[in-house]
Amino acid sequence: MASTDQEQQQPFVTLVSGDGFEFVLPRSTACISKTLAMMFDPSSKFSEALSGRCVLENISGVVLEKVCEYLCYNEKNKTQINVPDMDIPPELCLELLMAADYLDV
């Protein structure tokens, strides 16, 4: 139980893309995604929650980078109203849509 508490205090988590790119994010930012929030929930005892590291096999580095950008953008604009949309490159939008659906953001 003591170790779980320690994990909970860990302020950063690491997201790893299918092609090996690593992205380090604040825990609260990553947990905007409901899927990631469940994975990193200490009470779930998933290996992701224990190690603070999540490998997303089916998401490529380019897409995951954009996802991380969105997570930070969402965190930044939390209290604003009438937030302008983030810039998404058209060639990425379908892949990003699939990733967004999987990550529930």
Next chain:
Amino acid sequence: MTDRRQTRNQIRGPHSALTDFLASNNISAAQIHQDYQRRLRDAEHQAADEIEENYNQEQGHENRGELKKRKRKEDVVLAKVKQSKEFAQRKARRMGEPDDDDDLIAREMMYERSRPMPGQLDNCELCDKRFTVTPYSKTGPTGGLLCTKCSKAQTDSENKAKAKKRGPRTGRRQNQSNLLDGLAQQGALSLAEMCTKKVADNINDIEEFGDLPSQLLLRLSQILSKRRVMTPRTLNLFLRPDLDSINIYDAAKLETQDFEKIFVLMPSLTHVNIRFAGQLKDQVVGSMLNRNLRIKSLQLDAANLVSDSSWRQLFQRLGPQLQSLKLSNLDCSLDDETLEVLSSCCTTLRRLKLKHCWKLGDRSLQAISTLTSLMHLSLHFYQDVENETLINTISRVGPNLQTLSLEGFTTADDRLLDMIHDKCRLLTKLHFSENAVCTDKGFVRLFTNWPNPALKVVDMSSTRDVDNANPDGPTEATGLASHGFVALMNHSGSMIQRLNISSCRHISHAAFTEVFSDERTYPKLRELDVSFHTVMDDYIVSRIFQSCPNIQKLVAFACFNLRDIQVPPYVALIGGLKAQNSIALEGNMQPQSKTV
């Protein structure tokens, strides 16, 4: 002068009207030509002088006296320029700008004068090529003129910079549009929603959707339909044999063969929803039936080219498996007899919606009363029906109903409300609008001691008497009025999510104050429509925001007493005067369920 005297005595050849006109206005071509030649000479002199000066400067031979002289000369010219009319105009235009210094403007004008005139030759400042100066020649970065090619390049780069500056930004117009859609969301949109919009923006570049999940396809279809770009090409992206549902919200651009393609390419269809299906013909219905599809749920809108015999055939073939049927906007087919076929064939129907079907009348309603398996019933008739028939229908199908929507039954009376009170026990949604007979007492009886659990969705809009001869309305209130409203909120307040009481003209200020008083809260109420309530004022609206902590959308058209309301940031206030100016952040009114 001598020229003119001579010409007067001479015999002249043919003369054009223009020459006469110019002569009468004292304009002479020779004069213009002389002026032009003089200007050319001046410019050449100037250029030569400049070169000489530069040469002198370089050689260091410039003597002081000459310099002083030149300075004095320049001052005289500057003073002249400052007195000119053009200078005053230019100064007035520049007022307030950082460079409105007198000397600066005067100097600028002086240099402009010394620039080559249109028609003369000059060297381009950027590429050094010799070119002819035109009125459209641009000024380069250090003040010299540019050749045509460089001018064009400069204009292009300016335009590009302007376009880039706009970038992604949500304008006021977009905000207002969102507000009307009831979106007053705090924070960013979800990534999925943003991507879906982006996909819709680039729909013409997309070859296929891959294995996009069906709920995303549904959302895409909605956005594309709203933008009216659901074309035969776009439709192809949605036709996937592995899916069991198709939702086309705007099929107006699709042709007969496109509809047939849907049924050919999607053999496992169980759910069909096609609206604005203007080109959906008998032939399409025939081919759909021939494929033995296991359609359980069918929604067609505006399919006016389908004949009655085709409808009957459809009900006979699909009847036993059909669970949900929604038809709307049919004005030249679907008559009473067809509906009798429907009621005899579709015995397992759970959901029936018939809206804006012009041919349906009393006999149709009788036929519907035999469908006792119905759990959801939604009707909007245009023809008048007997009150007895309507009451009889409710008494037979009422006990199983979970949602009931009756629109346009203008003459139904209190007995209908009593029948709903007596028979319905499972309702979660009640929609009864556009009625001019039911009284406030009837509504009070309906909602008092009703064994039905609290309703979630209620629409009682436009239940009122309209009589131009009697603008204040009848003495005894018609429609949902003060007492009925209080009874409704007492019965359903704990569960109610959406409430529409627009145009219920007899609800008093006191009734609103009572319903939205300090000690009463409606935790689930999300949408409220109070349009055309003239008693609505700033006080009641602030009470509404207090009593309904989770309200997201308040519709208040024609509430003229709303003036300075503090609208919480997460609420969309639609209608209302100057609504867009009054959005304020109030710390103590944050929604309770806003945790991530």
